[in-house]
Amino acid sequence: MAVTTKIVEKMDELPPASSLALYVDVNSYFDSLRALVDIFATKNDLYVFYISSTIPSRNIVGIFELLGIDTARVFFVDTISHLMPVEKEMSDKFLYIESPTMLENVMLKVEYLLRKYRNKKTLVILDSVNSMAIHNDLKILSEFLHIFVTTLRSWEAYMVILSLQEQTTPEIRNMLNFVTDDSLEVGGVSQ
Amino acid sequence: MASQTRERCMTGIEGLDYILNGGIPRGNTVLITGSCGTGKTTLSLEFLVHGALWGERSMYISVTEAPEKLVENMIIYEFFDRKLITEKKMILVDLQEIYVKLGLEKLEFTLEDVNVLVSQIVKMVKELDVKRLVIDSITSICYRLTSKEQIREFILHLGKELSDLGCTTFLVSELLPSAQGYSQYGVEEAIADGIILLGNMERRGDLLRTLQVIKMRGTTHSRAKYVLDLTSIGVLLAPLLKGGSVEVR
Numbered sequence: 001m002a003v004t005t006k007i008v009e010k011m012d013e014l015p016p017a018s019s020l021a022l023y024v025d026v027n028s029y030f031d032s033l034r035a036l037v038d039i040f041a042t043k044n045d046l047y048v049f050y051i052s053s054t055i056p057s058r059n060i061v062g063i064f065e066l067l068g069i070d071t072a073r074v075f076f077v078d079t080i081s082h083l084m085p086v087e088k089e090m091s092d093k094f095l096y097i098e099s100p101t102m103l104e105n106v107m108l109k110v111e112y113l114l115r116k117y118r119n120k121k122t123l124v125i126l127d128s129v130n131s132m133a134i135h136n137d138l139k140i141l142s143e144f145l146h147i148f149v150t151t152l153r154s155w156e157a158y159m160v161i162l163s164l165q166e167q168t169t170p171e172i173r174n175m176l177n178f179v180t181d182d183s184l185e186v187g188g189v190s191q
Numbered sequence: 192m193a194s195q196t197r198e199r200c201m202t203g204i205e206g207l208d209y210i211l212n213g214g215i216p217r218g219n220t221v222l223i224t225g226s227c228g229t230g231k232t233t234l235s236l237e238f239l240v241h242g243a244l245w246g247e248r249s250m251y252i253s254v255t256e257a258p259e260k261l262v263e264n265m266i267i268y269e270f271f272d273r274k275l276i277t278e279k280k281m282i283l284v285d286l287q288e289i290y291v292k293l294g295l296e297k298l299e300f301t302l303e304d305v306n307v308l309v310s311q312i313v314k315m316v317k318e319l320d321v322k323r324l325v326i327d328s329i330t331s332i333c334y335r336l337t338s339k340e341q342i343r344e345f346i347l348h349l350g351k352e353l354s355d356l357g358c359t360t361f362l363v364s365e366l367l368p369s370a371q372g373y374s375q376y377g378v379e380e381a382i383a384d385g386i387i388l389l390g391n392m393e394r395r396g397d398l399l400r401t402l403q404v405i406k407m408r409g410t411t412h413s414r415a416k417y418v419l420d421l422t423s424i425g426v427l428l429a430p431l432l433k434g435g436s437v438e439v440r
Contacts (some may be wrong), residue, residue: 102397106417107429112422143432 003028003186004023006033008043010184011158016121019149019159021129021176021183023168028187031068036125036160038069044156047120053100054131055082059088075117076111080131086106091117099136103144107151114155123158130167138171138173145179197245197409200323200359204234206428207387207402215385216409218357220350222380223328224364225389229420230400234389235325235361236264237425240271243281247322250282250315251364252277254331254431258283268422280386282319286332299336307347308332313352321358329362330375342378371403384408392416392431402428 024032040049057076079100095109152159165188199214208214223231239249246334265271275281333342353360364374373380385407392399417428
């Protein structure tokens with residue numbers, strides 16, 4: 001089964017307010033984004049709040065444009081661009097956080113978007129837990145994800161946490177098993 | 192025995208009202224304390240704007256900022272409406288003008304001067320039926336008082352009169368980053384009904400703005416520390432993650 005179909009079918013099974021740990025291999029990464037942002041979100045009329053900690057948000061927009069994905073309803077909480085000398089556009093579309101270690105500010109920026117677009121149904125994507133784990137101790141990251149997922153549940157938002165299979169340690173897997181409602185492996189070798 | 196809960200004055204800052212189990216008990220005098228740049232004025236203005244929007248006349252007595260500048264600070268709020276000012280639902284007062292009117296243009300106040308000042312503030316609150324008051328800052332008024340007894344008398348007298356009028360008051364208190372305790376003179380914190388401490392916290396080189404309710408008479412409340420963000424839709428709060436933070440203030 002195609003990666004996009006597999007992800008969309010899984011998401012369709014989940015009720016709103018659900019959280020999913022999505023393990024993808026490098027080859028499935030772009031198809032996963034297409035499945036979530038383009039197919040699932042469009043089909044369900046969802047706003048997408050995209051937390052980028054791996055690739056700067058401007059680059060992700062570039063990728064989406066190449067893939068032909070409409071970004072009109074995608075809003076970024078960018079934790080990585082501040083660390084790099086890249087041009088930053090300040091708007092609601094791109095909210096910047098000084099560092100991926102400022103986890104409370106990630107919650108606050110997403111809450112800002114949830115409040116601002118409170119009449120919209122939303123999908124929150126964290127891309128990725130692996131890059132967050134580079135910058136944060138797993139203990140504080142677990143605490144963050146636990147509170148964050150619980151908060152998003154109260155907003156009836158879908159939450160998808162991306163984890164690259166090649167970089168997923170047993171500790172990260174245990175953490176995601178604990179905080180999310182369900183998980184899905186696409187591409188690579190299932191564990 | 193039926194439990195008696197005091198009427199609440201919701202701040203309109205959802206996270207803070209949640210921490211306070213529904214808001215500030217009406218009539219309380221609350222010290223909003225912290226060092227510069229921690230969000231004291233912003234938080235106080237939001238408290239007033241929400242009150243004015245809900246039909247509670249609000250007054251801001253400023254020592255340091257001109258009213259025009261304060262309006263400029265408020266127009267960033269998506270929920271702010273200039274009509275609140277023009278229709279006098281929110282009143283901005285320059286304390287210097289009160290000093291001039293009362294002949295209090297001096298560096299040190301006597302106890303009599305203090306009473307004159309309190310009477311004037313109470314008179315304005317009464318005549319205009321003000322339900323929310325912010326004095327920014329109480330520290331600059333206390334600077335003119337010559338003893339802790341005078342400071343004590345001033346805050347006690349003011350708090351009592353305003354409480355009797357059902358006016359919920361924020362007294363903005365400036366702290367030095369190196370200060371111990373919750374107020375400049377050590378007296379304000381003991382007399383106020385509530386203390387909301389705003390600060391800066393360092394964690395691995397990141398500086399986070401924090402808020403903590405230290406005390407609030409008349410309600411149970413969380414005493415945990417929260418991280419705050421100042422946004423165009425108002426102050427937002429998130430729980431502080433426990434990660435070996437160091438207080439900077």
